[in-house]
Amino acid sequence: MLFQKEPLVAIVGGGIAGLAAAWFLQHARISYVLLEENDYLGGLIQTSYVDGMTIEFGADGFITRKTEASDLVKQLGLQEELITLNETDERIYILSDGKLHPLPEGLQLLVPTRIWPFIKSKLLSRKGKFSVLLDIFAKSKVSADDESLASFVRRKFGDEMLKKLAEPLLAGVYNADSEKLIILATFPQYRELKEENGSLIRGMRSKTKNKKLEFNAKSQLISFKGGMSTLIDGLREKLDGNIILNASVVQIQNNGDYMKVKTSSGDECF
Numbered sequence: 001m002l003f004q005k006e007p008l009v010a011i012v013g014g015g016i017a018g019l020a021a022a023w024f025l026q027h028a029r030i031s032y033v034l035l036e037e038n039d040y041l042g043g044l045i046q047t048s049y050v051d052g053m054t055i056e057f058g059a060d061g062f063i064t065r066k067t068e069a070s071d072l073v074k075q076l077g078l079q080e081e082l083i084t085l086n087e088t089d090e091r092i093y094i095l096s097d098g099k100l101h102p103l104p105e106g107l108q109l110l111v112p113t114r115i116w117p118f119i120k121s122k123l124l125s126r127k128g129k130f131s132v133l134l135d136i137f138a139k140s141k142v143s144a145d146d147e148s149l150a151s152f153v154r155r156k157f158g159d160e161m162l163k164k165l166a167e168p169l170l171a172g173v174y175n176a177d178s179e180k181l182i183i184l185a186t187f188p189q190y191r192e193l194k195e196e197n198g199s200l201i202r203g204m205r206s207k208t209k210n211k212k213l214e215f216n217a218k219s220q221l222i223s224f225k226g227g228m229s230t231l232i233d234g235l236r237e238k239l240d241g242n243i244i245l246n247a248s249v250v251q252i253q254n255n256g257d258y259m260k261v262k263t264s265s266g267d268e269c270f
């Protein structure tokens, strides 16, 4: 494939990141070509409908605390399609040692804000709970250089908290290895709490008391009546640039006057 002068930007991949990039380029009036190796868009976001049920293969919602997705929804005019979490059963359970354990009441994004329910919970061992609660006495407000989510949780709360709660609850959101997720890029609010208060537990308790931050899961996670594909379809409908499916990119060259995109099919002109 050979593009003379335009488009100026090649986007590799038609998942939500690629589609959102195309949307912002379109707004900035910058030409683009989006190349996707599959014969469909959406990447990890795929919704299917079986026997009246909506089934998600990947993401089943997004959080409102980070406003980019909500802003995109507004720009696409999809607000009417939004739904909040089902209110019939809001409890989250963790499978550990063959048993289902409800999350301790008052747990706000990993941080226990109610001490007694946390102590009573059987999810963590006594030693594990002790390591977490020691944070109450933490004083240092100094942060280390940026570090992984795993390193941060291990340092603040211990290894058991990392394995039993942080990995399923936090790394699960990104479906990624907690050793590779960078804390400042994924959960910067922990660092803010630590830098303001020294202790995450004391910080979170005072934040929730003052209702300065809404860490309540119910208000954070939203989706669409028709599933997350609504977002992909909404974007697809509004994008008027060049979108090419079945194009697995193996090389891109900027040759000054033109851009050369080589795909795995190889037969397209290079």
Ligand SMILES: Cc1cc2nc3c(=O)[nH]c(=O)nc-3n(C[C@H](O)[C@H](O)[C@H](O)COP(=O)(O)OP(=O)(O)OC[C@H]3O[C@@H](n4cnc5c(N)ncnc54)[C@H](O)[C@@H]3O)c2cc1C
Pocket: 012, 013, 014, 015, 016, 017, 018, 035, 036, 037, 038, 041, 042, 043, 044, 045, 057, 058, 059, 060, 061, 062, 063, 172, 173, 174, 175, 247, 248, 249, 250
């Ligand atoms: C089971 C599961 C549950 C999840 N739940 C949530 C959730 O509830 N909330 C949430 O916010 N996130 C969730 N996530 C994470 C979220 O789905 C992803 O972070 C997000 O969809 C990633 O989008 P992306 O565009 O970066 O990547 P992808 O969706 O992976 O898209 C990348 C695209 O690039 C294409 N591609 C790759 N290489 C090439 C190439 N060489 N040439 C052309 N095309 C190429 C791929 O085919 C793909 O379509 C979940 C993920 C999974 C797997």
